[in-house]
Amino acid sequence: MSEIISLFIGQSGNGVCTEFLKLIAEEHGLSENGKYQGDQGYQLENIQTYFEEQSSEKYISRSINIDVNPTPVENLQDSKYFPLLNQKNFIKPDFGNGISFAKGYYTHGSEISNDVENVIRKEVEKTNKFQGFQFIHSIAGGTGSGLASLLTEKVEEEYKKKAVYNYTIFPFTDPNKEKNLLAPYNIVLSLHYLIELSHFTILLDNDQLDYLSKKKLQIKEPDFNNFNSIISRCISGVTSSMRFPGKLNCDLNKICHNLIFFPRLHFVCPSIYPTNWLNSTGDEYFDIEEFTNQFLNSENFLVYIDPIKEKYFTIQSIFRGVLPIGSIEENLYKIQKYKQIQSPKWMNSNIINTAYSQIPPTNQNFDVTSLSNTTAILPKFKRLLNNFTNYFKKKMYMKNFSYDGMEEMEFLEAEVNFRDLIEEIQQQKEF
Numbered sequence: 380m381s382e383i384i385s386l387f388i389g390q391s392g393n394g395v396c397t398e399f400l401k402l403i404a405e406e407h408g409l410s411e412n413g414k415y416q417g418d419q420g421y422q423l424e425n426i427q428t429y430f431e432e433q434s435s436e437k438y439i440s441r442s443i444n445i446d447v448n449p450t451p452v453e454n455l456q457d458s459k460y461f462p463l464l465n466q467k468n469f470i471k472p473d474f475g476n477g478i479s480f481a482k483g484y485y486t487h488g489s490e491i492s493n494d495v496e497n498v499i500r501k502e503v504e505k506t507n508k509f510q511g512f513q514f515i516h517s518i519a520g521g522t523g524s525g526l527a528s529l530l531t532e533k534v535e536e537e538y539k540k541k542a543v544y545n546y547t548i549f550p551f552t553d554p555n556k557e558k559n560l561l562a563p564y565n566i567v568l569s570l571h572y573l574i575e576l577s578h579f580t581i582l583l584d585n586d587q588l589d590y591l592s593k594k595k596l597q598i599k600e601p602d603f604n605n606f607n608s609i610i611s612r613c614i615s616g617v618t619s620s621m622r623f624p625g626k627l628n629c630d631l632n633k634i635c636h637n638l639i640f641f642p643r644l645h646f647v648c649p650s651i652y653p654t655n656w657l658n659s660t661g662d663e664y665f666d667i668e669e670f671t672n673q674f675l676n677s678e679n680f681l682v683y684i685d686p687i688k689e690k691y692f693t694i695q696s697i698f699r700g701v702l703p704i705g706s707i708e709e710n711l712y713k714i715q716k717y718k719q720i721q722s723p724k725w726m727n728s729n730i731i732n733t734a735y736s737q738i739p740p741t742n743q744n745f746d747v748t749s750l751s752n753t754t755a756i757l758p759k760f761k762r763l764l765n766n767f768t769n770y771f772k773k774k775m776y777m778k779n780f781s782y783d784g785m786e787e788m789e790f791l792e793a794e795v796n797f798r799d800l801i802e803e804i805q806q807q808k809e810f
């Protein structure tokens with residue numbers, strides 16, 4: 380039993396919270412009021428991962444909900460599963476939106492970080508075998524960028540050796556769909572912190588979530604709830620093998636160990652399959668080869684990438700359901716042997732790690748969530764750096780940051796650090 384504390388930050392983070400809670404409550408057999416009503420022993424075995432038992436078979440989630448504009452946290456009340464949230468862990472002062480990284484990190488951060496740290500400490504004290512923190516946030520706005528960076532820094536300092544990982548949402552590429560003009564700065568300033576502090580960062584983007592909702596889930600006009608339910612399925616998939624019985628189970632530290640060779644190169648691209656799960660139980664036609672190849676298919680990624688000519692450092696795949704493990708392993712072996720995926724020359728031949736949970740997601744027979752550490756992220760990173768540099772060389776909107784005490788030097792450092800990271804990944808691609 381090892382517990383994970385979730386920090387949902389800003390509008391996006393709290394948006395994901397609703398969908399995530401619904402999903403994991405169902406998986407563990409909890410009613411809307413947190414009462415256990417399931418009938419499968421495995422549901423309770425590791426329920427402690429995300430839930431605390433308050434009284435006999437009554438549970439509450441290990442979550443902390445934070446925003447400086449109280450509306451997203453207050454909107455959680457609309458969720459059927461609201462009673463499962465710990466309202467003592469709501470931090471929702473009314474400062475208006477953050478907008479800039481500087482407000483989130485400095486101005487609002489200094490006002491509320493003590494309160495948040497106290498709440499975190501109390502949550503950690505209630506654990507027996509604490510494994511780490513999962514942050515869920517976007518990095519386009521001020522709160523999800525600045526405040527989430529500050530809190531990532533605080534927990535990394537205080538809880539050394541515990542896993543610190545971030546589910547990080549990138550905005551739409553189309554500037555007309557992104558209301559926050561400061562997003563190009565907020566994104567790179569956050570990445571500067573995530574490079575140094577996050578143990579692994581799982582990249583998500585709204586362009587690709589929109590694509591998946593339309594093409595795979597056949598939703599004509601998807602909204603954030605649809606995006607957030609896809610994200611939640613990924614989070615649940617990542618931790619499924621530590622929550623449910625199976626083979627080769629792995630906890631967060633093991634996933635991190637399997638995926639990350641160079642501490643700075645920890646930005647991983649998630650994929651899930653089947654991605655059309657709303658319309659299918661996934662059992663109409665099951666071809667093991669087709670199934671195991673799916674993590675190479677760019678259509679199943681939750682971040683827009685084109686992995687075809689790219690290199691993979693490592694892949695962690697977590698399979699769910701009663702599956703022919705021998706055939707899967709054999710097929711993965713063939714994929715590597717016949718070089719269907721390329722990796723840097725220094726890598727050993729086995730770059731795909733697997734974990735198996737016998738329990739599939741609710742209403743589904745099988746599923747696989749994969750995390751790929753790949754150079755395919757380069758075009759996206761280069762574009763983000765370019766957007767930042769275009770702004771910065773003209774010193775656009777700098778007053779929004781200097782007003783909250785941020786100096787130009789910090790922008791320069793962030794730019795250099797992010798450029799270095801891109802070069803480090805590029806070098807690996809050429810190896």
Ligand SMILES: Nc1nc2c(ncn2[C@@H]2O[C@H](COP(=O)(O)OP(=O)(O)OP(=O)(O)O)[C@@H](O)[C@H]2O)c(=O)[nH]1
Pocket residue numbers: 388389390391392393394395446448475476477478479517518519520521522523524548549550551556557558559585588603604606607
């Ligand atoms: N996937 C997803 N994206 C969202 C959601 N809500 C907002 N976004 C996107 O996230 C970005 C803005 O981030 P927000 O989470 O609204 O910002 P914030 O962290 O609250 O920061 P401030 O409001 O500036 O203080 C924009 O690109 C939005 O399109 C959501 O529920 N899910």
Ligand SMILES: [Mg+2]
Pocket residue numbers: 389390446448476477520522
């Ligand atoms: Mg906000």
